Amino acid sequence: MIRIGLAGWGDHDDLYMNGVPQRDKLRAYSQHFNVVEVDSSFYAVPAPATFERWVRETPDDFQFVVKAYQGMTGHLRGRSPFADSASMFQAFRDSVQPVMEAGKLQSVLFQYPPWFNCTREHVALLRDAKDAMKGLPVALEFRHQSWFTPQLRERTLSFLEKEGWFHSICDEPQAGDGSVPTVLKATHPEQTVVRMHGRNAAGWNSGGQPNWRDVRYLYRYSEAELAEWAERLRLLERETANIAVIFNNNSGGDAAGNAKQLMRMLGIEYEGTEPRQLDLF
Template sequence: MIQVGLAGWGDHDTLYPPGTAAKDKLRTYGTQFGIVEMDSSFYAVQPMERMTRYAEETPEGFGFIVKAYQGITGHLRGKPYYENDDEMYQAFRESLEPVMLAGKLTAALLQYPPWFDCTKDNVRILRETKKRMEGFPCALEFRHQSWFAPEYREKTLAFMREEGWIHSVCDEPQAGAGSIPIVLEATTPEFTLVRLHGRNVGGWNQSGAANWREVRYLYDYSQEELGEWKDCIDQLLRQSAKIGIIFNNNSGGHAANNAKQLMRMLDLPVTEIPRQLDLFNL
């Protein structure tokens, strides 16, 4: 089984008729894609009432990838919102429960920062985190290439399998230590996540620039590149029963079109929403 979707549902203008209210976008999105990545949860743990509403607004079989709160993955800068780690993890777990109970939590995504390298201390952090998240499916994504350096690659994958981490396979620019290669290995037989970030090498390491969010994910996948990924997905399907594919190349508005291009290549049904009234087809 393959599900294709996007990072977020609010910023993809081509998916909605003009004038669509923000509150109605998730329902419309759910008629076109079977999975979505929620990144608002990275900036603030979402209230249970909101997560319940999201679960109710999406069809049966729909899946959420919920990005873990930034305090959990070590991204947080400034004063912590929570008194301690126990309180932080409890809040995140409670936030996930409505989606989990609805059968729509595909995974909580724990994406670690570029400075989170392959060390014994960080391996201990991952073990502790997985223990704290027991009972919830958790996907793990690295941003430091040391985890997949030749001397650690197989040990990293074996560790993920042993601990029950879902592998978040990445397509991203190869731009130094803060980027990882494509590693086409499943670590759980039930599910593998694929996140396509684009290949904008020049924009990848511009986090100090004022507009870095606008340029980092500015990329339009070519037909040839998507064809390469079709073959990669076939390879992953031999290892996992289900593959979730998230397009995160949002900066230039390319993600939705690329996702539908790939869906056609995979012979998945594609739904197009009319964006304006055809006056001659009443």
């Protein structure tokens, strides 16, 4: 099964033509798509009650890709709010437990930073993270080209498969060491993630500049580019039972439109139904 959705649900104005309040946007979003990436969990670990509410607000067949907290992937700068690594990982596990229990957790997405290159030390950190998340579905996305050089590509994929990571396949510009090629290979028979970052090569390495995210993900996929991905996804379906495609190219408001285009190309018709359990108080 191919699920198609977006990174976050709050900023896609073209989905909310009638001035939907922020508190109701996830419910409205779930009438268009049956998967979403939670990005807020990267900046702070949400309270379990927050996820409980999101579970209630979405249909039974809805899925969440939850981004790992920044301290779990080496992004954190400054003082950690947790006493140690063990308490940090446990807090995150507790946070997503309501999603897991509801059967709505597609994966926890570990996206490592552009400086996280292929070294023994970093391989050991991946093993530690996987062990700390034992029992939860986890996806792994690299952002340094060293993992997929011709010499290491097959070893990297074999490592993901052996350790039980879902491969998070990227579509992004090829703009130096801090970007990875599209490696069209599933490493788990049940789940794969595909993240569509756009192909803005000129803006990709704009980190450190004001509003750099507004530049990096400024891109609209063409009909031809999406048609190429429709064929790629059909091939991936032969290797993995479920694929979550996440459009992250929303700097210019293009993600929702591109996602709908790809759904039409693949013949995916989704019209969400209101969840059975609603907030009454």
